[in-house]
Amino acid sequence: MAKPRLVLKFGGTSMANPERIAHSASIVAAEARQGKQVAVVVSAMAGVTDRLLSAAEALGGGLGEVETDTVLAAGEQASAALMALALKREGFNSEAVMGWSLPILVEGPPGSAKITDIHGESLDEMMSAGVIPVVAGYQGLNANGRLATLGRGGTDLSAAAVAAAVGAECDIYTDVDGVFTTDPRIAPEAVRVERISHDAMLELAAMGAKVLQTRSVEYAKAKGVTLRVKSSFLPAGTSAGTEVTPETAIAEKRIVSGVAYVRDQARLSLHGGEGPQSAELLFAALGDADVDVDMIVQARARSGGSVVECSVAGRDLPRALAAAENAARPNGLEVRSETGLAKVSVVGTGLRGRADVARTLYAVLAREGIAVRMTATSEIKISALVDADLLEHAVRALHSAYRLGAAPPKA
Amino acid sequence: MAKPRLVLKFGGTSMANPERIAHSASIVAAEARQGKQVAVVVSAMAGVTDRLLSAAEALGGGLGEVETDTVLAAGEQASAALMALALKREGFNSEAVMGWSLPILVEGPPGSAKITDIHGESLDEMMSAGVIPVVAGYQGLNANGRLATLGRGGTDLSAAAVAAAVGAECDIYTDVDGVFTTDPRIAPEAVRVERISHDAMLELAAMGAKVLQTRSVEYAKAKGVTLRVKSSFLPAGTSAGTEVTPETAIAEKRIVSGVAYVRDQARLSLHGGEGPQSAELLFAALGDADVDVDMIVQARARSGGSVVECSVAGRDLPRALAAAENAARPNGLEVRSETGLAKVSVVGTGLRGRADVARTLYAVLAREGIAVRMTATSEIKISALVDADLLEHAVRALHSAYRLGAAPPKA
Numbered sequence: 001m002a003k004p005r006l007v008l009k010f011g012g013t014s015m016a017n018p019e020r021i022a023h024s025a026s027i028v029a030a031e032a033r034q035g036k037q038v039a040v041v042v043s044a045m046a047g048v049t050d051r052l053l054s055a056a057e058a059l060g061g062g063l064g065e066v067e068t069d070t071v072l073a074a075g076e077q078a079s080a081a082l083m084a085l086a087l088k089r090e091g092f093n094s095e096a097v098m099g100w101s102l103p104i105l106v107e108g109p110p111g112s113a114k115i116t117d118i119h120g121e122s123l124d125e126m127m128s129a130g131v132i133p134v135v136a137g138y139q140g141l142n143a144n145g146r147l148a149t150l151g152r153g154g155t156d157l158s159a160a161a162v163a164a165a166v167g168a169e170c171d172i173y174t175d176v177d178g179v180f181t182t183d184p185r186i187a188p189e190a191v192r193v194e195r196i197s198h199d200a201m202l203e204l205a206a207m208g209a210k211v212l213q214t215r216s217v218e219y220a221k222a223k224g225v226t227l228r229v230k231s232s233f234l235p236a237g238t239s240a241g242t243e244v245t246p247e248t249a250i251a252e253k254r255i256v257s258g259v260a261y262v263r264d265q266a267r268l269s270l271h272g273g274e275g276p277q278s279a280e281l282l283f284a285a286l287g288d289a290d291v292d293v294d295m296i297v298q299a300r301a302r303s304g305g306s307v308v309e310c311s312v313a314g315r316d317l318p319r320a321l322a323a324a325e326n327a328a329r330p331n332g333l334e335v336r337s338e339t340g341l342a343k344v345s346v347v348g349t350g351l352r353g354r355a356d357v358a359r360t361l362y363a364v365l366a367r368e369g370i371a372v373r374m375t376a377t378s379e380i381k382i383s384a385l386v387d388a389d390l391l392e393h394a395v396r397a398l399h400s401a402y403r404l405g406a407a408p409p410k411a
Numbered sequence: 412m413a414k415p416r417l418v419l420k421f422g423g424t425s426m427a428n429p430e431r432i433a434h435s436a437s438i439v440a441a442e443a444r445q446g447k448q449v450a451v452v453v454s455a456m457a458g459v460t461d462r463l464l465s466a467a468e469a470l471g472g473g474l475g476e477v478e479t480d481t482v483l484a485a486g487e488q489a490s491a492a493l494m495a496l497a498l499k500r501e502g503f504n505s506e507a508v509m510g511w512s513l514p515i516l517v518e519g520p521p522g523s524a525k526i527t528d529i530h531g532e533s534l535d536e537m538m539s540a541g542v543i544p545v546v547a548g549y550q551g552l553n554a555n556g557r558l559a560t561l562g563r564g565g566t567d568l569s570a571a572a573v574a575a576a577v578g579a580e581c582d583i584y585t586d587v588d589g590v591f592t593t594d595p596r597i598a599p600e601a602v603r604v605e606r607i608s609h610d611a612m613l614e615l616a617a618m619g620a621k622v623l624q625t626r627s628v629e630y631a632k633a634k635g636v637t638l639r640v641k642s643s644f645l646p647a648g649t650s651a652g653t654e655v656t657p658e659t660a661i662a663e664k665r666i667v668s669g670v671a672y673v674r675d676q677a678r679l680s681l682h683g684g685e686g687p688q689s690a691e692l693l694f695a696a697l698g699d700a701d702v703d704v705d706m707i708v709q710a711r712a713r714s715g716g717s718v719v720e721c722s723v724a725g726r727d728l729p730r731a732l733a734a735a736e737n738a739a740r741p742n743g744l745e746v747r748s749e750t751g752l753a754k755v756s757v758v759g760t761g762l763r764g765r766a767d768v769a770r771t772l773y774a775v776l777a778r779e780g781i782a783v784r785m786t787a788t789s790e791i792k793i794s795a796l797v798d799a800d801l802l803e804h805a806v807r808a809l810h811s812a813y814r815l816g817a818a819p820p821k822a
Contacts, residue, residue, distance in 0.1 A: 018469035045466075052489055055456075058429035061496035070492035070507045074485040078463055081481035085472035096481045100511060101556055145512055 005037045005127065005168035009137070009159035012046035013175045014232035015079045018086075021045075023232065024173065025086035028132065030236035031171075032092060037127040039166060040134045041159040042083050044075025063111040066146055069139070073099065073147040076136035076155070084134045094132040097123070099139040099147065104158065106140030106148050113148035115140060115157065115219075120165030127166060135162055153213030160216045164223035171241070173232035174211050178242030179204050181404035182259040186392045189405030192240065193257050196349075197247040199380045200257045201227075203347040217244065247349060256348040256357060256402045259395050264314035265294075265341040265385060267373055268324060271334040272305045279308045281327050289323035291316045294343070295376040295383060309374060311385055314339055341373060342391035345383040346398055357402075358382055364401040370394050416448045416538065416579035420548070420570035423457035424586045425643035426490045429497075432456075434643065435584065436497035439543065441647035442582075443503060448538040450577060451545045452570040453494050455486025474522040477557055480550070484510065484558040487547035487566070495545045505543040508534070510550040510558065515569065517551030517559050524559035526551060526568065526630075531576030538577060546573055564624030571627045575634035582652070584643035585622050589653030590615050592815035593670040598807045600816030603651065604668050607760075608658040610791045611668045612638075614758040628655065658760060667759040667768060667813045670806050675725035676705075676752040676796060678784055679735060682745040683716045690719045692738050700734035702727045705754070706787040706794060720785060722796055725750055752784060753802035756794040757809060768813075769793055775812045781805050 008031065010024045032038045043049075052071050053063070061068040080096040087094035099106075102122065106113035126133045137155025142148045150157050156172055163170035177192060179201065184190040196204070198221035205212045211229050220227050230241035270282045279298055286293055295311040312320045317339060324335045351357050361382050365372055370393065374385040386394050399405055419442065421435045443449045454460075463482050464474070472479040491507040498505035510517075513533065517524035537544045548566025553559045561568050567583055574581035588603060590612065595601040607615070609632035616623045622640050631638050641652035681693045690709055697704055706722040723731045728750060735746045762768050772793055776783055781804065785796040797805050810816055 018466050021470060055429050055489075055493055056496055059432060059493055059496040060500040061493075065496065067492040067495040067499070067505075067507055070509075071489045071496075074489040074492075077488065078466075078482045078485035081478040081485075082466055082470055082472075084478040085467055085470040085476065085482075088478070089471040094478075096478055098481075098511075100509075 003035055003037045005039075005166055006031055007039045007041060007159055007163040007166070007168045007170045009041045009155060009170065009172045010043065010083070010232060011155065011174050012043045012049070014173050015042055015044070015083070016046040018082070020232075021079070021082050021086050022089075025083060025090050027173065027232060027236040028087060029090040029092065032132065038132055039123055039127055039162060039168065040083055040087075040132060041137045041155060041162055042076060042079045042134060043137050043155040045079050048075040048078075064109055066110045066148070069110045069149045070147045072149050073136070073139040076138050080134045080136040084132075087132050087134065092132050093130060094134060095126065097133045097135045099136055100141045102135070104140035104161070106142050106150065108148070110148050112151040113140060113142060115150065115161045118161050118165045120162070123162065123166050153216070156213040156216035157219055160220040160223070160225055160227065163225045164219070169226045169228070170220065171228045171230050172212060172216075173230050175231060175233055176211055176229075177231035177234060177239050178229050179211055180258065182395055182399045183261070187396045187399045187405065190399065191404070191406045193242045194240075195243045195245060196257050197380070198244055199247070200347050200349055201244045203345060203381050204258050204260050212244075220244065221246070255350065255354065256346055256404065258347050258404060259399045259402070260345045260347050260381070261391060261395055262343045263388065263391065265311050265343050265388075266314045266317040266320075267309060267311055267338040267341055267385060268317070268320055269307055269309040269336045270324065270328060271301065271307050271336065273331060273333050274306060278306055278333060281331065281333070282308050282310070282324060285323040285327035286310075286312070286320055289319050291320040291323065295374050295385065297374055297376070311341070311343065311374060314341075338373070340388045341385050342388040343383050343385055344391060344394045344398060345381045346402065347381045349380060351377070351380060351382060360401055361398065364397050365394060368393060368397045370397075414446055414448045416450075416577055417442055418450045418452060418570055418574040418577070418579045418581045420452045420566060420581065420583045421454065421494070421643055422566065422585050423454045423460070425584050426453055426455070426494070427457040429493070431643075432490070432493050432497050433500075436494060436501050438584065438643060438647040439498060440501040440503065443543065449543055450534055450538055450573060450579065451494055451498075451543060452548045452566060452573055453487060453490045453545060454548050454566040455490050459486040459489075475520055477521045477559070480521045480560045481558045483560050484547070484550040487549050491545045491547040495543075498543050498545065503543050504541060505545060506537065508544045508546045510547055511552045513546070515551035515572070517553050517561065519559070521559050523562040524551060524553065526561065526572045529572050529576045531573070534573065534577050564627070567624040567627035568630055571631040571634070571636055571638065574636045575630070580637045580639070581631065582639045582641050583623060584641050586642060586644055587622055587640075588642040588645060588650050589640050590622055591669065593806055593810045594672070597803045598810045598816065601810065602815070602817045604653045605651075606654045606656060607668050608791075609655055610658070611758050611760055612655045614756060614792050615669050615671050623655070631655065632657070666761060666765065667757055667815065669758050669815060670810045670813070671756045671758050671792070672802055672806055673754045674799065674802065676722050676754050676799075677725045677728040677731075678720060678722055678749040678752055678796060679728070679731055680718055680720040680747045681735065681739060682712065682718055682747065684742060684744050685717060689717055689744060692742065692744070693719050693721070693735060696734040696738035697721075697723070697731055700730050702731045702734065706785050706796065708785055708787070722752070722754065722785060725752075749784070751799045752796050753799040754794050754796055755802060755805045755809060756792045757813065758792045760791060762788070762791055762793060771812055772809065775808050776805060779804060779808045781808075
């Protein structure tokens, strides 16, 4: 029977200096000694990407410049070879593998390229021969033969792609021991989520603590790769972590996985006119202004006429308002807005149609005196827009109401 | 008529930070605006190679480790792309070119690889099209598809190789305005050498101030590439520098170019036995002990029997002595040694057989009361081993006697 395969990904804090690299290598070594065929994918040493980028910026090269990508890719080149050295010292045969040498083929603009193909044959051969390949993350080779990077956090994506290419599961090592039911800084009783679906993970990942890059989860979902989020700051073999698996693999039927939140939200609404036309007008204007829209509600106002409402990031509001006003004025429509909001979301699996989950959300927020400005539901979350000052209160109340924490909810 | 071509090489101090890179780019731009087709070869930013090497060493990877080379090569990757950015800001089209992408093919051990071939076609095309290629120095691709470095100072070698490949002359930018007739710290009246042959340059380059890497001068000599040593710390176009040309091109017939010196020398001698056999015994033993031998003298001792003498670096003496003793004892020969010496050399062109040059050397040292422990002559230098305490005195006296300085020699 073929040996199980595992890709281990280490981020910048896990590669911050030779001591941390050596510790991360000990984690790889422990997996290999258990008989797994392993490959490693690494980020640049913490701080290096920022230093390289600021040097490039000082010379007129921002993100999205083809030469800047060559500057940045040097960070992962160095750290991949340093990890290979550390694994050799652990007694393994190991070799650093670059995006250009494998190659990992990418396309799209510099600074935010997409992986189109990954030639995994040589990785296959190395792993079968007991050599541990250490792949430089975050980068690939484009059709012009130039290095191109995948955007911030792109090493997670590299790891998911390498895992898919060699038929492995993928452990993402970071500085936290998995994903939590909510932000422990807000609700200290938050506990680690043991298993979660890719979709629910996407929602939790969008929270403040961005332990997994969104695109890597999407990629892993599409390719059916099981991910695990683990901590490299614990001794080898002791991080339990959170497993991100295809929905069908989740046996445990705890429906709600966690409570996520996003700060700095704003609400924008367009009053008057007919619903569909107003909505089209508003979203065309916001799209042209490159404003991302999150929640959307369309309703008939009590006064007659329609109201189209949406939420946007607070920092985008000035731009969104200007675009909306320009579109509304010639049509005699009125734009209103509200800032100082935040979004709280109950995240889980198969939530749509689960009336009890929604009912609890409304009941809890009402009981706590927290006004709900807007709501939205999907398969995997129910979100409410609330006053920013009441956000943490809402997070704690919902976390407790869904019995997510370590301690029992207050009576 | 084809435009003249020029390769400009910038070392670590010329690439130390974005400001210095921008200044170096202004020097490139000035040459390009004069209608030359230019290419650039760069070192890593000052300090980066040392930092990368110490990280590799901390993980068990010294120089000569294949993974260490991948770590180190990252330094030039970043600086090449930073220079390309700076040239774009100067209004030129520019592109960073890596050792692996050109490729520059190398062979030999990691950390001290040799360039075997350089595919200059794409450089040719870029230069003809007005694109300024910026080549990452110090590195190439070996037959296993791995990055390999050329050893310290290897970027000078990369530059000479690129110049030879595209039929260009090569300006080596460093932090001094050319090569001096001797070390200005010892003889403040030292002046810049305007033109010098490759061979004589090799001798001056071996001095304390190593402005040019020996292998790059040898490579340039073999390929007939004219080099210039210039300063990147002067405004663009103002560094006069030193031109290193094939001997036949040197019109100026000032025979002696400069006075070079090497500190920390030792003398080792083997007494008794027959000359040729003793010499063979001694040099076989030193060779086995990996000790480099510099000057060699063989003579018949006044007491009868032969004496074989040689000079070695002072730091190698303990190793040399042990090896010589081991070889001498079973043969009944006696080993003697002396430390605290230094070598002073008069360097020029066509010196062998120029009795006046040698006569001046002996006369000056005798007049100054400086005992000569050993001498050696070649086409391009006459060297004397002297007491280390008298070295600087000897350098000043010889520099003055050969009228190398700016001021007339003292009466």
